[in-house]
Amino acid sequence: PSHVTWGGRFSAGPAELMLTFSESVSFDRRLAPFDIQGSKAHSAMLAHVGIITTKERDAIHRGLDVILGEIEAGKFVWDKKLEDVHMNIEQALTQRVPAAARLHTARSRNDQVATDMRLFFKYACAALGEKIVLAQRAILKLAEDNQDVLIPGYTHLQRAQPVWLAHHLFAYLEMLERDRERLKAVADHANWCPLGAGAIAGTTLPIDREFTAVQLGFVDAKGKPRVTQNSMDTVADRDTFIEFAHACALFGVHASRIAEDLILWSSAEFKFIELPDTFCTGSSLMPQKKNPDSCELLRGKSARLQGNLHTLLTLTKGLPLTYNRDLQEDKPPVFDSFEQTGLCAEVLAGTFTGAEMIRNRCAEAVADPGLLATDMADYLVEKGVPFREAHHAVGAVVRIAEKLTVKLNNLPYEEVRSVHKAFGPDWTEVFDLKRAMKKRAGTGMPGPVQIKKQFGRWAKLLK
């Protein structure tokens, strides 16, 4: 028996092995709601231009609604012999509604799958954006609960300068905010209607692509239809897939870097933070262990998200225009990135929600006077010393402190004075942390005035 939808020119159907090899319904069935939405819009357009009657359109719509109900109820029988989600739904419709035989007029699975995926991307970007906000809110909450906590900021993983914990956490909020913006941009790039491109070269029938676009919400800010401009590009283009996977991969990189901080901070060596038991696991051998598994998995998942991006880049790079069946392999990495990114965002939120700062450890670490060596140089600059000279002088003071094994701020005044005459008896005022923070007052700096501003900004942005 030849294949129902395309079997006209065949004398034998596909081998069982070929069916198993080529089916995509096992993973593309999740597109069903978008596929049905697309078919409803397409048939509405066919009726609008008079290719089918309004009666036929209504019968098709009713049939598709019933099928969607069955799918949502888990009662729909998917058949791998019908290859993909598109043909499974069309077949089911054909069995119920005679007019179904007209649904595929002026349409190909090539523009159909492009449409389904663009609808999916618009949905997926919004859904992920909402989950990333949850993580941001959890981070903001930790900052709010620890407004008075100072920690060392690090470069090269060496103590550098003091910052409010909130300032460090706000850096995470910036990274995640860019991820949300990127997802919005991807949704905007997806917002062009492919239907009407047909298999490659449109159709001879008098369709109205703009009508379909409006039906599906492929419109600009003013409500004007957005319709793809080249039928060949439309069925070959997978840019949005790659951009989506990229947005997810970059989010993964951010989540991974945040996770790495938490892993360090929760180690005995730092002990700035206690991670929630609910997102850690124990060792089957060492009874004392509490491992930061959620963070380690966030780091690990980011590799997977990068892999998905790489798969898509490699999949498309050598393909001649236009559609090639290779492109069916574009879906598993996209769906995987969608699911794992959503999970990562939720786990990030959960991990921060239950975390507690260990304030005395943060205070001990930030009490290291070396963190204010740069402030010492700035002190000299304020007395008229050129910065390079000041930097050199403070370096010499640090070396003396190390040699005498005393803390920088405990050096006798004469020692400091011997290095540079510009050091006055007030030189130790530099080591007043509160004062040091207050002086960092410019935009983007960790001083209290700016921190207050940022608390206000984030409260508003994450409402």
Ligand code: ARG
């Ligand atoms: N399942 C196919 C895919 O995901 C749909 C498009 C099939 N088109 C074709 N000419 N065989 O790519």
